[in-house]
Amino acid sequence: xxxxxxxxxxxxxxxxxxxxxxxxxxxxxxxxxxxxxxxxxxxxxxxxxxxxxxxxxxxxxxxxxxxxxxxxxxxxxxxxxxxxxxxxxxxxxxxxxxxxxxxxxxxxxxxxxxxxxxxxxxxxxxxxxxxxxxxxxxxxxxxxxxxxxxxxxxxxxxxxxxxxxxxxxxxxxxxxxxxxxxxxxxxxxxxxxxxxxxxxxxxxxxxxxxxxxxxxxxxxxxxxxxxxxxxxxxxxxxxxxxxxxxxxxxxxxxxxxxxxxxxxxxxxxxxxxxxxxxxxxxxxxxxxxxxxxxxxxxxxxxxxxxxxxxxxxxxxxxxxxxxxxxxxxxxxxxxxxxxxxxxxxxxxxxxxxxxxxxxxxxxxxxxxxxxxxxxxxxxxxxx
Amino acid sequence: xxxxxxxxxxxxxxxxxxxxxxxxxxxxxxxxxxxxxxxxxxxxxxxxxxxxxxxxxxxxxxxxxxxxxxxxxxxxxxxxxxxxxxxxxxxxxxxxxxxxxxxxxxxxxxxxxxxxxxxxxxxxxxxxxxxxxxxxxxxxxxxxxxxxxxxxxxxxxxxxxxxxxxxxxxxxxxxxxxxxxxxxxxxxxxxxxxxxxxxxxxxxxxxxxxxxxxxxxxxxxxxxxxxxxxxxxxxxxxxxxxxxxxxxxxxxxxxxxxxxxxxxxxxxxxxxxxxxxxxxxxxxxxxxxxxxxxxxxxxxxxxxxxxxxxxxxxxxxxxxxxxxxxxxxxxxxxxxxxxxxxxxxxxxxxxxxxxxxxxxxxxxxxxxxxxxxxxxxxxxxxxxxxxxxxxxxxxxxxxxxxxxxxxxxxxxxxxxxxxxxxxxxxxxxxxxxxxxxxxxxxxxxxxxxxxxxxxxxxxxxxxxxxxxxxxxxxxxxxxxxxxxxxxxxxxxxxxxxxxxxxxxxxxxxxxx
Numbered sequence: 001x002x003x004x005x006x007x008x009x010x011x012x013x014x015x016x017x018x019x020x021x022x023x024x025x026x027x028x029x030x031x032x033x034x035x036x037x038x039x040x041x042x043x044x045x046x047x048x049x050x051x052x053x054x055x056x057x058x059x060x061x062x063x064x065x066x067x068x069x070x071x072x073x074x075x076x077x078x079x080x081x082x083x084x085x086x087x088x089x090x091x092x093x094x095x096x097x098x099x100x101x102x103x104x105x106x107x108x109x110x111x112x113x114x115x116x117x118x119x120x121x122x123x124x125x126x127x128x129x130x131x132x133x134x135x136x137x138x139x140x141x142x143x144x145x146x147x148x149x150x151x152x153x154x155x156x157x158x159x160x161x162x163x164x165x166x167x168x169x170x171x172x173x174x175x176x177x178x179x180x181x182x183x184x185x186x187x188x189x190x191x192x193x194x195x196x197x198x199x200x201x202x203x204x205x206x207x208x209x210x211x212x213x214x215x216x217x218x219x220x221x222x223x224x225x226x227x228x229x230x231x232x233x234x235x236x237x238x239x240x241x242x243x244x245x246x247x248x249x250x251x252x253x254x255x256x257x258x259x260x261x262x263x264x265x266x267x268x269x270x271x272x273x274x275x276x277x278x279x280x281x282x283x284x285x286x287x288x289x290x291x292x293x294x295x296x297x298x299x300x301x302x303x304x305x306x307x308x309x310x311x312x313x314x315x316x317x318x319x320x321x322x323x324x325x326x327x328x329x330x331x332x333x334x335x336x337x338x339x340x341x342x343x344x345x346x347x348x349x350x351x352x353x354x355x356x357x358x359x360x361x362x363x364x365x366x367x368x369x370x371x372x373x374x375x376x377x378x379x380x381x382x383x
Numbered sequence: 384x385x386x387x388x389x390x391x392x393x394x395x396x397x398x399x400x401x402x403x404x405x406x407x408x409x410x411x412x413x414x415x416x417x418x419x420x421x422x423x424x425x426x427x428x429x430x431x432x433x434x435x436x437x438x439x440x441x442x443x444x445x446x447x448x449x450x451x452x453x454x455x456x457x458x459x460x461x462x463x464x465x466x467x468x469x470x471x472x473x474x475x476x477x478x479x480x481x482x483x484x485x486x487x488x489x490x491x492x493x494x495x496x497x498x499x500x501x502x503x504x505x506x507x508x509x510x511x512x513x514x515x516x517x518x519x520x521x522x523x524x525x526x527x528x529x530x531x532x533x534x535x536x537x538x539x540x541x542x543x544x545x546x547x548x549x550x551x552x553x554x555x556x557x558x559x560x561x562x563x564x565x566x567x568x569x570x571x572x573x574x575x576x577x578x579x580x581x582x583x584x585x586x587x588x589x590x591x592x593x594x595x596x597x598x599x600x601x602x603x604x605x606x607x608x609x610x611x612x613x614x615x616x617x618x619x620x621x622x623x624x625x626x627x628x629x630x631x632x633x634x635x636x637x638x639x640x641x642x643x644x645x646x647x648x649x650x651x652x653x654x655x656x657x658x659x660x661x662x663x664x665x666x667x668x669x670x671x672x673x674x675x676x677x678x679x680x681x682x683x684x685x686x687x688x689x690x691x692x693x694x695x696x697x698x699x700x701x702x703x704x705x706x707x708x709x710x711x712x713x714x715x716x717x718x719x720x721x722x723x724x725x726x727x728x729x730x731x732x733x734x735x736x737x738x739x740x741x742x743x744x745x746x747x748x749x750x751x752x753x754x755x756x757x758x759x760x761x762x763x764x765x766x767x768x769x770x771x772x773x774x775x776x777x778x779x780x781x782x783x784x785x786x787x788x789x790x791x792x793x794x795x796x797x798x799x800x801x802x803x804x805x806x807x808x809x810x811x812x813x814x815x816x817x818x819x820x821x822x823x824x825x826x827x828x829x830x831x832x833x834x835x836x837x838x839x840x841x842x843x844x845x846x847x848x849x850x851x852x853x854x855x856x857x858x859x860x861x862x863x864x865x866x867x868x869x870x871x872x873x874x875x876x877x878x879x880x881x882x883x884x885x886x887x888x889x890x891x892x893x894x895x
Binding site: 026028030052091093 | 718721725726832835
């Protein structure tokens with residue numbers, strides 16, 4: 001036997017040493033973390049995690065959620081400390097959701113998320129939310145109506161973003177990307193607890209606005225809808241707008257079909273302004289008792305004008321809050337200026353916050369009703 | 384068979400046993416008391432030729448090996464009715480007997496005790512005549528044969544229902560009936576010092592490459608073994624190494640498969656005493672080709688062929704992948720699945736490796752136990768397998784339910800590629816071992832090692848993976864896909880056929 005075969009075998013086996021993640025873990029000794037989050041106390045941070053405990057085997061198998069928490073000075077030590085009450089190795093890659101409490105968000109989320117990005121067994125493709133008016137532990141201990149696991153419930157809810165249209169879903173990596181970007185600030189959706197009978201049910205609604213890594217304020221559900229539009233997110237949300245049809249006012253339901261938003265910086269001499277053009281297309285799934293015949297183009301045009309006016313007002317309101325109250329560049333004006341007008345940006349980079357406050361923003365909203373459900377004639381009850 | 388040695392031992396002593404003498408008594412003595420001593424199945428039929436000058440004759444044959452009716456009618460009777468020429472002896476007499484007395488097709492004569500005793504052992508009749516130092520052999524085969532039936536291991540839904548039998552002559556005829564052309568050639572060889580097994584090398588002269596035929600003949604002639612009981616002996620002795628891997632010589636029980644292969648330029652070897660013919664060269668793709676692919680619609684054939692490749696992947700890889708996922712990379716399993724696997728394995732006392740190897744072993748034992756059992760007992764085995772080992776083992780938490788699924792999937796898909804079932808089992812075990820130590824990395828390295836080994840293999844000078852790695856359109860037409868016949872214009876290039884054109888391009892008719 002010549003030496004060729006041993007050489008090849010040796011090379012094959014030596015190449016195994018070059019591989020990074022090689023780690024023997026028997027699946028039944030892992031404690032699968034479904035969701036985890038960070039609360040803050042005076043003594044340090046509290047890592048709360050929702051595990052699943054399986055009872056029975058085969059068809060009788062049942063998964064029971066179990067909430068464990070541990071206090072520690074850092075996130076990384078807390079993830080290990082959690083193994084002790086669990087009695088098994090906590091396994092994070094299957095986590096469905098990551099939460100931080102309002103207190104953690106206000107004092108800065110960086111200590112809570114650094115390990116997520118740096119840690120070896122963490123995934124950043126996990127929905128990231130902020131709890132509002134409650135702690136992370138309270139959220140994990142609430143009772144979602146269908147699914148036993150709160151994490152699964154929250155993860156599923158964030159997937160319904162475009163239909164609900166009341167929050168702007170973020171995964172950990174997306175938030176981190178926005179946070180470290182120049183001329184852009186991050187946002188996170190918020191989770192709240194509401195009473196449903198005796199139980200508390202977590203719902204996702206609204207947006208937490210960040211500046212650097214600290215939370216500076218909230219947007220409610222309706223403002224979040226406008227924020228999603230301005231972020232250019234495809235929407236299929238529905239809303240009711242009081243609409244003047246001839247002499248009467250009716251509550252008519254509209255549904256987003258298409259939105260195209262363009263934000264661009266514009267130089268007028270030495271004066272910088274931001275131009276926001278919003279193009280919206282709508283379906284009208286419900287007209288109530290308005291009895292509109294959509295063949296009447298005058299009525300349709302009047303509806304479209306009212307929609308344009310309505311959205312123009314809401315966009316302006318949101319921008320006023322962003323500029324004044326939050327002074328946080330969550331729409332990425334700075335990033336656009338940096339790309340389009342790099343010279344100007346270099347001059348203003350250091351005091352962009354002040355500039356943002358005074359920045360002139362022009363808005364233009366164009367609307368179009370493109371669908372009327374599957375029916376153009378109204379339903380009119382007859383005798 | 385003691386006489387071989389005795390004859391050989393005595394050979395140097397001179398006339399004694401080497402050649403027949405003129406005395407019938409002496410010759411008979413040697414046959415009776417030395418060569419066929421203690422052999423009750425040898426019949427010695429004494430008779431006399433027609434007077435005048437009537438001579439003592441004797442017919443020697445093995446009982447039940449020969450057709451005794453034929454011998455008495457066409458050998459003994461003509462002798463009794465005919466006068467042998469006076470004073471004739473030696474070659475002259477033998478020629479007279481062969482030409483004018485015996486009424487048989489295959490008649491020969493010999494002086495050698497060795498030849499004559501071999502002939503008797505093979506089932507020929509031998510006539511000895513007083514005063515003649517030649518023995519005349521007559522072929523009168525009369526043993527029982529199995530009828531031509533459909534082979535059980537290679538049954539088809541559509542296709543001829545003939546299978547080879549244990550008789551070489553019948554088998555050659557089955558192929559010849561398919562290829563009725565003078566170009567169909569047969570070379571006869573004899574292998575096995577004791578068994579003297581007849582071996583036929585069949586090929587189509589105008590297609591098969593001469594070098595290939597010569598190589599096959601050379602390799603078979605090289606064999607020096609005492610016995611060939613089945614074509615597997617020859618297969619192992621002449622196939623290209625390494626012997627622990629996939630076969631480089633194909634075997635089949637079906638004449639249509641043999642005909643199809645030799646019409647592509649391959650050579651087939653038929654062996655007396657076994658219905659299994661060998662075809663060579665045999666390449667990797669052939670394990671995934673079935674004769675029905677060519678008889679059914681080409682699209683269906685292609686689908687089944689792809690299915691076979693997928694099954695091969697499943698049967699070799701699924702236990703290794705399962706093992707590496709549950710033991711090394713649980714993050715790669717979808718969350719709901721990982722939770723249910725973890726729950727199913729909660730109370731299993733063994734690590735994943737033991738579970739995978741153990742269940743694999745149990746299945747192989749069940750299969751081996753069932754293969755050789757008669758049908759009614761075989762059912763008992765399947766009940767034991769299904770209920771006791773499957774259901775009860777899960778309920779007793781000896782194995783996890785997902786493991787049963789993996790074993791079942793592996794087994795079923797293994798049967799899809801039944802011709803390479805055993806090599807696939809070994810590959811599977813190798814990959815499981817690699818995966819158990821190094822996880823997915825080990826699995827990938829294992830697959831690479833197997834591919835490297837396969838690419839280094841050859842079968843009669845043809846690279847084992849040829850046509851899988853060549854990307855010519857004519858080369859690919861019969862590998863992963865089975866193109867319609869009107870597209871398979873040429874025979875495979877890698878076989879080096881003399882005449883590559885398989886079909887004239889105008890063969891396909893269409894409605895105007």
